[in-house]
Amino acid sequence: MAKSPKEFNQTVLESMLKGKTLIVYWYLLQQPSRSVGVREVQRALNLSSPSIAVHHLEKLEELGLVKKRPTGEYVLEEEVKIGILRFFTRMGRFMVPRYLFYSVLFTTMLTTYTTLCILGHVGPNFYAIMFGLIAALAFWIETIRVWRAKPI
Secondary structure (H helix, E strand, O other): OOOOHHHOOHHHHHHHOOHHHHHHHHHHHOOOOOOEOHHHHHHHOOOOOHHHHHHHHHHHHHOOOEEEOOOOOEEEOOOOOOHHHHHEEEEOOEEEEOHHHHHHHHHHHHHHHHHHHHHOOOOOOHHHHHHHHHHHHHHHHHHHHHHHOOOO
16 A cells, blocks of 8 residues: 655655656656556656556555556656755646746846836836846746756
């Protein structure tokens, strides 16, 4: 019987959810409402054999993160936020860095402020522009850094 992820402490769960197992879990996170077969996982992740896919899917099942259906397909059971996964959020079937929202927010605010100043024939405040530029740049750098660290 598979344990619930809540029964594992954070350290144990994080130590078991790494490498190829994390990559398989990431793939399943992108398929939240449908079940996937062993061959599909093997082909999608370019694994050398179906037995490797089965091994990692069974490991995820032991952790209580996926459930095996009677048809032999696997479906995502629970989403955990550990390791690099803490920095991502789901938008539909896409996993995006959380910093993306802040990046877009500060970029939009800076663009709107600058546009309104130009249209209103008012000189923009130097400090407001610098704050907006620094904040937007910092969040875009973090967004890109986290995006590059994603499992696949």
